[in-house]
Amino acid sequence: MASIPATMMAWTKTRAEVGGFSKEEHAVPSPAAGEVLIKTQSTSVCGTDIHIWKWDQWSRDNVPLGTVTGHETSGTVVAVGDGVSSHKVGDLIAVECHLACWNCPRCEEGNAHVCENGSIFGVHGNGAFAPYFVVPAVNARHVPNGLDPGHASIQDPLGNAIHTLTGGPVEGATVAVHGLGPIGLFAVNAAKAMGAAKVIAVDWDNTYRMALAEELGADLVLGKDHDVVASILQATDGRGVDNSCEFSGAASALSNAIHSTRMGGYVNVLSVYGGGTPEVPMNEVVFRYLHLKGINGRKMWSTWDTMHDLLEQGLIDVDKVVTHRMDIDDFEEAVQLAMEGNCGKVVLDF
Ligand SMILES: NC(=O)c1ccc[n+]([C@@H]2O[C@H](COP(=O)([O-])OP(=O)(O)OC[C@H]3O[C@@H](n4cnc5c(N)ncnc54)[C@H](O)[C@@H]3O)[C@@H](O)[C@H]2O)c1
Ligand SMILES: [Zn+2]
Ligand SMILES: [Zn+2]
Known part of the structure; x- marks a missing residue:
């Protein structure tokens, strides 16, 4: 194994403005007790990175200037801190970005x-748009057998999708996925893989992603040209779906989800709503006995276990959802591409 350099160049949020990233020199961190040092293999671009790029209020409140961002990542262990027996040099891992006190x-x-x-790795502290990073060993998850190492970084958003889906019934159930960004696309794929009886995929106007959802097995794909609620009711004998998952961040999609879920059904919301607080048709939730649940991150570690089962069985078509692989030097172009939306997941390779 090549020796570990003392310094590295890493994409750093340096200026309080839209964009505002530059490649800066940082010391390669040393793993403290309980931590591992990782040599990065790939890091994917997340919606959170777009928020940080746009420098919206949430980013200003959460991300200190000077932070190396990037949290959906994978790589190889190159050093372990004191007391780490779970990992050894050479292990291939992917990061769970929620750092917990336990x-x-x-x-x-x-x-x-x-x-x-x-706290969140790559948001509140330094992350993985860098050739090396440290994380607590427990957050460095061994990559499941059979998964292409080049695909390992996408377990964070795939895990978001699975955590959201499993907030309600999936096997044998009717499922609606609202919002076909990378996470919604993974949810369509995972719902089919987990044996959903019918998967209805809904976007607004992103025809690129709607076509991908169809390729991933969606039974019905809807968009702005449809009456979404009426179409979902029609596809479910007038009842509504058992399990609605909201990944769009659009208030109207949340309302659609609530109005097209069956009596006693489940509405699971991963979205973060940027444009003001959405109105929730609360009487629908109450009288129709809906289970309305917010979802955050991934369950540690049951979501990861479910995800690894699906990946080991080859049931997730990661290649279809990862539409672009670029070099880490092209970070700025990659964020632009993700913002424009004519893509699934964009992965940056080191
Ligand atoms: N809670 C968490 O832990 C967590 C983690 C990651 C992401 N998120 C949130 O999850 C959501 C999904 O992330 P992503 O990166 O896949 O999203 P994205 O922003 O890439 O995609 C959203 C999609 O929704 C579509 N859309 C817009 N309006 C719509 C409408 N009215 N109906 C249906 N679809 C509509 C857009 O065309 C787009 O394709 C985002 O809101 C993100 O902020 C939450
Ligand atoms: Zn993310
Ligand atoms: Zn805690």
Whole structure:
């Protein structure tokens, strides 16, 4: 193994403006006790990176200037800190970006993804648009057998999709996926793989992604030219779907999801709503006895276990959802492409 350099060049949010990234020199970090040092293989571009690019209010509140961002990543262990016996040099890993204390009531009840003392790798602290990074060993998840190492970084968004789906019934169930960004596309694929009886995929006007959803097995694809609620009711004998998943971030999609879920059904919301607080038709939720649930991150570690089962069985067509692979030097072009939306997942290789 080549020796570890003392310094590296890494994409860094340096200026309080749209864009505002530059490649800066940083020391290659050393793994503290319980941590591992990773040599990055690939890091994918997430919606969160777009927020940071746009420097919206959420980013200003959460990301210190000077941070190396990037959190959907995979790589190889090149050094381990004191006390780490779970990993050895050479192991291929992907990162769970929610860093937890493992000590608070939320962690102890099995909800470490919403740890009371938690932070996000590559958001609140340095991440992986860099050739090396450190993470707690527990956050460095071994890559499942059979997964193309070049695809390992996408387990963060795939895990988001699976966590959202599994907030309701999937096997034998009717499922609607609202919003066909990379996470929605993974959800269409995973719902079919998990044995959903019918998967209805809904976007607004992104025909590129609607076509991908169809290729991934969606039974019905809807967009702005359809009456979404009426079409979903019609496809489900007038009842509505068992499980609606909302990945669009559009208030109208949340309303559509609530109006097209069956009595006693499940509405699982991963979206973050940027354009003001959406109105929720609450009486529909109450009188129709809907289970309305917010989803955050991935369950640690049941979501990862479910995901690894699906990946090991080859049931997720990662190649279809990863539409672009680019060099890390093309970071700025990659963010532009992800913002324009004529893409699935965009992955940057080191
Ligand atoms: N809670 C979490 O832990 C977490 C983690 C990651 C992402 N997210 C959120 O999940 C959502 C999905 O992320 P992504 O990167 O896949 O999204 P994305 O922004 O790439 O895609 C959203 C899609 O929704 C479509 N859309 C817009 N309006 C719509 C409407 N009215 N009906 C249906 N579709 C519509 C767009 O055309 C686009 O294809 C985002 O809101 C993101 O912020 C949450
Ligand atoms: Zn992400
Ligand atoms: Zn905790």
